[in-house]
Amino acid sequence: MSTRITLTVNGQKVSGDVEPRTHLADFLREQLRLTSIHLGCEHGVCGACTILIDGEPARSCIALAATLDGADITTLEGMKDDALMQRLKDSFHEEHGLQCGFCTPGMLVSSWDLLQRKGKVDEKTIRCDMSGNLCRCTGYQGIVRSIKAVADTLPEKN
Ligand code: FES
Ligand code: FES
Structure with a gap:
């Protein structure tokens, strides 16, 4: 069953449907094409997927998108x-x-x-x-x- 979430991503409000297991990196890469987010280990070890969630660095490969409704997300694209x-x-x-x-x-x-x-x-x-x-x-x-x-x-x- 999917969940509707709304995030602010690089200053823009975006909404999307995510599965309970969808991690934020996949949501941002696949639905928003924010491909500065690189996926290396996909279990929180390498830091390649680091972005800012509510202003704090976070590993988007282990952040579940469904838990982040309302969050403020900044990726490298948003820091240009x-x-x-x-x-x-x-x-x-x-x-x-x-x-x-x-x-x-x-x-x-x-x-x-x-x-x-x-x-x-x-x-x-x-x-x-x-x-x-x-x-x-x-x-x-x-x-x-x-x-x-x-x-x-x-x-x-x-
Ligand atoms: S991909 Fe390695 S910490 Fe996220
Ligand atoms: S992994 Fe190739 S430059 Fe760091």
Whole structure:
């Protein structure tokens, strides 16, 4: 039996019918074509599917769409005009923060959340905070460098 849900996705109200087992990532990818959401492990481990639910980073592969009626969802597509996100994207490009790019949308959303919460952070904080996002290609050096390059330009926050 399907359930009707209404969400705000990237600032737009959307409604759809979902099965009890439909996870949010499938709903957003298949019904709304928001394909920045990458599905790697599909059980909450790799972070490739990270988006913002009500402003908090969340793994859309383990969030059941039927439980999220009324939620406010932001994906990478909805952050295209965000200045901090643009700086992170540029930095991932300049500092070789990606190879195949599969992990990259999740890395960008998680690092955006880290920097907007904490501002200027050191490498150890970046490595700890980003430890829930896995990358099979880069060995992480370029990713950490990309985030650090932006962090270094930000003010410290308490
Ligand atoms: S696909 Fe969601 S955490 Fe891996
Ligand atoms: S760049 Fe390929 S998984 Fe991270």
